[in-house]
Amino acid sequence: MSTLEEARNVARFIHALSGGAEVRRKAAARELSRRDPLDTNELVGVLISLSRQGWGPATCVLTDFMAALEQEAEHIPHVDVLRRLAHVQSLDTVADLFAQGPAKKEMDADAAARADANAFSQSLGHLKQQARLTRDPDTLSRLATVSNPTVLRNVLINPRLTEDLVVRIAARRPARPEPLIEIWKSPRWSVRHAVRRALAFNPYLPPEIGAKIVPLLNTADLRELVASTSLHSALREQATRLLAEGVDAVRQAVTHAVPARRPDGPHGLD
Known part of the structure; x- marks a missing residue:
């Protein structure tokens, strides 16, 4: 399973690579291809969560993982089953990355x-x-x-x-x-x-491309995207889930940052 610490280590490693975007994209593809599909989904899900929490390395390398899923798909042997398994794993923010179907509008x-x-x-x-x-x-x-x-x-x-x-x-x-x-x-x-x-x-x-870009947007963009009726419904639903992910991250950070008071005395005071 892709633990939080493992995802952090992967993000740090790829973030530190020199050689530009292509090198990092291929390194991300190797990370995705060497795991079984369940672990691949968990890794991507944790990176999305860390990025929504504002952790710098995850925010930076998420771009490389999104590009790898699109541009290096032929080198990731199990990429076709990731969407189905993400639903089974209840990893909705990962399943959203594999949106399908025609664009909202099309030019002949x-x-x-x-x-x-x-x-x-x-x-x-x-x-x-x-x-x-x-x-x-x-x-x-x-x-x-x-x-x-x-x-x-x-x-x-x-x-x-x-x-x-x-x-x-x-x-x-x-x-x-x-x-x-x-x-x-x-x-x-x-x-x-x-x-x-x-x-x-x-x-x-096309929504399959848009779905790889939406997780890279900031909170203000996501809110605007949710409110836009001119965009594909799958992208709007994806943005809604990512906003919820960010809210949950903030709640967790506040919970861990503010310890509960210990009611030692008769009035809850030391």
Whole structure:
């Protein structure tokens, strides 16, 4: 079983790794794959709980575990059964990570392709090269509207790209899911709070991706998400549970911090 101390040790170890987001993501995937499914769920559940309590290392590495569940799934042999077992284990905050189904809103792929063709006459290869190398902010802004994910992948590695533009891309509506997923996969941009928030609040993002982002949001974001009728119901329910998890954590902290008075004297006083 994944004890609290074991989860803390795992978080400390991954948090201390050098080499960037990809190294930490792969290390998180190895931690998930070497355990049996029940222990995997318990580890993730404890890390979510520790993060909601505000423990720094867990908050930092939770990003790596969420990315591993999405991007390294093929290297985690039992990933398909985690959702079912999480329900059996009554680990609702873990089961929530495996939301399924279509996004709240969807943009037709043919319509997106026609919009790209009307806006750009260059070949796909030229657009990708331009996206990666252009120094002109206006050109970069125009290329950021392309629905083809390979073009956006190159936009995201352009050194001239700003967080403000990435947030605008992540919040763009209507949108195809593929470019939004590229932003979530970007080690450079997916760690930015404003970018995560824009993705999570975009009704065109598939819920299986949104469910990995919601646990990384802060309390104010979660409250706003719960109140938003434009988002997928699974994400709103997930946010509700995470808020409850945070409230429980605060109650436990207060309980442990304030010892009960000992009624030694006749009036409860020493």
